Amino acid sequence: MTIPAPTHQDMLAISERLGLGITEEQSKIYAEVVAKSITTYGPVAEISAEDTPLRPAGGSREHTVPTAEDNRHNAWFVRSSITEKSTGPLAGRTVVVKDSIPVAGLPMIAGSNLFEGYVPDFDAEVVRRVLEAGGTVSGKAHCEYLCFSGASHTNVTGPIRNPWGDGYSTGGSSSGSAALVALGEADMSLGADQAGSIRMPSSFCGIVGLKPTTGLVPYTGIPSLDAEFDHVGPMTADVADNALLLSVLAGPDGIDPRQHGVEPSDYQGALDQGVKGLRIGVLKEGFEVPGTQRAVAERVRAAADVLARLGATVHEVSVPQHRLGLDIWSTIGWTGMTETALRHNGIGIYRDDHYPVSLMEWAHRHGSAIDQAPPSVKLFFVISEYVTKHIGYAGYGRGVNAARVLRGKYDEILKDVDLLLMPTTPMTALPLPDPSSGIEDELRTSHPMAFNTAPFDITHHPALTLPCGPGDNDMPVGLMLVGRHYKEATVYRAAKAYEDTGEGAFRP
Template identity: 40%
Template sequence: MSDITTELQKSAAIVRISEEDIRSISEEMRLKLTPEETSAIYEWCGETCRSYQRVYELIPPTPLVRYPRTPGYREQEDDSWYYRCDIKGAEEGLLAGKTVAIKDNVSVAGVPMMNGSKLLEGFVPDKDATVVSRILDAGGRILGKAVCEDLCCSASSFTSASGPVKNPYDPTRSTGGSSSGSASLVARKVVDVAIGGDQGGSIRIPASWCGIVGLKPTYGLVPYTGVMPVEKTLDHVGPMTRTVEDCASLLEVIAGYDDGNDPRQFPSLPHPPYSKLVNYGIKGKKIGLLKEGFKDMDEEVARVVRQAALTLEEAGAEVSDVSLPIHNDGKAIWSPITFEGTYQMMVKGNGHGYGWKGTYDLQLQEALAKAYNLRPFDCPMTLKIAMIFSEYIQRNYQSKFYSKAQNLVQHLTKEYNRILKDYDVMVMPTLPSIAYKLPTSNNTLRETLKLAQGMVKNTKPFNLTGHPALTINAGFIEGLPCGMMIVGRMFDDLTVLQVARAFEKLRDC
């Protein structure tokens, strides 16, 4: 058989660019190509098409799915589950006997993943996220995919295409989001532990409103491989548990370098045995109550959290006030990065974009590309706002504000680090109030949108800087949980856990 016949039998990777395509693009981009230049580009692109063809034909290695599973079934009764399954991990390990829920933006091979959105309904990943593999290797038993907010674009719990997730303490109130189902399932003891994701508070917000422990680890400590990205510089994945000891154990299992698959990481990541050291104690530790973190809070929330933090003196810690005015600007700095970065990565880049080394999920990228092309109207209103505003900004101001915000992140990070040279951790309320009422048909669209993002003053800054931040229940107000957030030095998640565990012992004694 001739080479020509072989070439004809191959499926073409792309349609070969024509001279008319080149002229049209040239005109649109104001390149002013001459006929000779057009012809030369046409010939050059022909050779380039061969490279694309070869990339199309090459087959990258796919990780083996090592633990048997069936697709499971769609949950009909519990609003916190999207899909139920039963995947048993190794016989032994740190999580042996523990049941686990996985947020539905995390890939579990063979189990449908909707990420809360109509856009991805019917999508089934073919590989496990790294955190899922590590959980199974450590003996965890995965019982299903927990509901999350629509494309993780809400901090409340009413935007998921599967319906609202109601607060375990009051069904008329929000669970918080976007890791809404994970928080509810843990709080109601349906599972022992869960995985959540966090770009602006999406682990800590629902953990706070459900009265559980939620840790946004140091940026890059836990690999994000196999989790649907939102904005690469903000993405975090971490544990949600009922106890600090379980949080330490789950972090120990999922933390660590992922062999270059995740660009958020670097090889020499600290990885101490958190589960063995969490009860070490905090005698002599210095704890700073961040004044700015207590401002613009409900008075009772501020009082409960301050009182809770002061009990740490009983464990031998020194507790005092500290001030850092730039903390108040964290939310503003977060906005250009989230709006424009999300638009570029999650929408224009179909969840991935360009410019980073690591593992790209081609299957997810293809599914998103089709969905955005066919049904962009099914995007949640929160994402539509980001799309419209980002397109306006980029057409008129290019990337100037995104770039300036990223520069300001460096300054914000240094300022927190300056405080953390003198203090082991900073403490503040996680959220400004107890759980909001879920919106009803009586709420205007403007009111509903405010409920989706109106509680994130203290959570957002640490997605920017990457400092570890943990929420733990400080007490109850009107029968509803109130979270205290503990923030530590970069990659000193251990001290954050130790402070939380010391408080937990005092609270529960």
Template identity: 40%
Template structure:
């Protein structure tokens, strides 16, 4: 683009907006001073930054017809074949449609992004292809990934393969239906409040949200940097572990990543069995106001089955868990809108900025009237609380996260993992498209009381199907210490090997 030097009228408008009280003489002087700044901007404009190389050929793909798009789960179908002979050679994988696949359209569930085509591959995409995966396309997701239901995408609701009148969970909704129906071997979703684990519970598969930062988020459209996680969704535990081994690790471009453990062997412990594992069933994860008794009962039965396999299982009270969702709320509400208003990336961090996405999304305010009610509710809440308190409650909540994490870690000092229902309810009915904001928003946000605290704290959490209630899947969530993914896979694989959840 061409840099336009600011003129006197631009400085006048800026002065009025900022309340600087400049005189006409000062305005003239500052206008002249902007010449030097504009010169440096023009130099930057003329330069070309280094972007990650796109190495594997692909076509833009095609938008599938209804006949080839069961459950309305796909956004774009394509085929990108990875390197033969890799660790996951032959696995067919879907990408949530907020993950960049260069040359293939991406809209993040939002009409405002329709037509955007990324120019880079996400780091995790390159890693999948380097190890032999075949990417089959981009899966639908919820509008800006705000909803935990599957009804908010601009392209219509995603339907649950177990009952097409019900939610498939979100915001990784298309991935959910594709994995649950066996149409792909695995999918990569993202999770800021439960968006990998909620779908896993609603449709009956394995959903792993690893420790915050373990999987690089580079090249994935962010929601809130302290909550952002990419995760693996698969039909079985071992496939999940194999995929995580491939995509985990430093890439040098994601500020979410801290000092990571050198060993990332998640598959070797899948055969180790449950003997010696210590499991704390968290009493406060059950009996929420909207908890369904048959869901709680199915998860308690799952805990008893783990005990029958040799694990030590105790029920523990952890009162602060009941406030975990409340602590998460200001971070998710204000942080999401802060990210949007920062042209989807904000600033003050080092790493890969995808400027093509920033350009594509920069005019979102002009289309805000098209947003679904759940996105509007987040915008309204963030606007009110930021105007009233100037971000103090976002900051206080971030400070309280340390207390919340310490409470979980106190229990985890004596136990290998925590256990609770992934969500308190079975997959609910999809709302009518013409329902009012109360039902629309309620259905989008009703289920994440147990999942959201582990986005705020960053602890790893996996949802596995543990049984059924009234013919619908029930998810059991296991939570561990930072970087204890191998232990969580061990427990999950032991349960999966011993019990077929579909017959329970």
């Protein structure tokens, strides 16, 4: 790699931008020293090429772009049929991959114009695990623009429409992943969750989605929004398949720096244990968030009653700070996501990680096209830049510190109960915004569904959503179960017991 030698004008421009006060005379000296210093990047690039934990594609990776007729909900980005093994726990099962997760040889746009034309030359670690387990990668699913929205209308190709209501949101940002499983066009899917992006679309589409404990599933090779809350996990039609896919995905890879001491459990073995003896806390504040629909609250409380009849001890608990969970997330997310997207090439820095430099180089070369981002994405940038101008990064720091306090509040309650129970989203699927209504409607409908989901991304607890029947508009209602760190098996116990009753089955 070659970086051109700087001129003294380059030095003056940098000085002005950073407020360094370098003079005209000094700039010439700086230019000479910088020119010599940057020669180090060449040999370092040669050495770094030897670090190849992300496996390149083996053999052909053919794909097709579906026609509009074959993609009525705009959930597919590309279709494929990649199988590397005929045996394994996922043999014969199709897995669609969220289009923010690299699959070697398949194009990836991450819902945006920035990555148009980019084709990864590596598989993310979770994709490698699916293929090693005998699964078939059946394609890439559309997601929201750079995964910034909780709705399903910001993808550069147009909105992803809900399978159960054509004019309704699928939820986001793993929009297509949820829709394709709900439609039966894929057995399973891989989603990513930073503020609820697995659970919100799963709730809106009536499927099962798990945000695992932070670090349980390696994030290696996947573009980041912020390492404080990046998660990747399974989205499936039922609880058993969710546990199966997690059993394939979970466990350390020796690279993701958040995985120290991670030990997977027997998730499938927990499915038949029932709920007798489990203590479930119905989180009071989870039913009081803005926008809560009465029918949603009633459905979720009815699910709690079912679990009580099955033998669980169920009672109301309170964590008043839950009301501030989304606010805490926001002070982290606004700045963290802005820094990653605008300055850190979609990956982030400051971690002892493997960096997919081909993706980072693409993001750097095409980053100027961010001016075409939708208003809800630009809003993050505007808030972050304004706040940073006035208080620097102290707001981000306070957010992370506050998240640790919030985590302690949940942990205190989770000493006395095994699970927390609440609505996944306070409402059922929202109508898609009218494109002619301007930016106000687009901003208003992008994030109100994250009040209950976002807090557990920053406190790192496992959280699963499953359907618990229809709401007033005959759209799915999501029930969320939250467990102690690394206790996904307990979450699956309760979810499977409830699912087996048939009480929550969503029948459009």
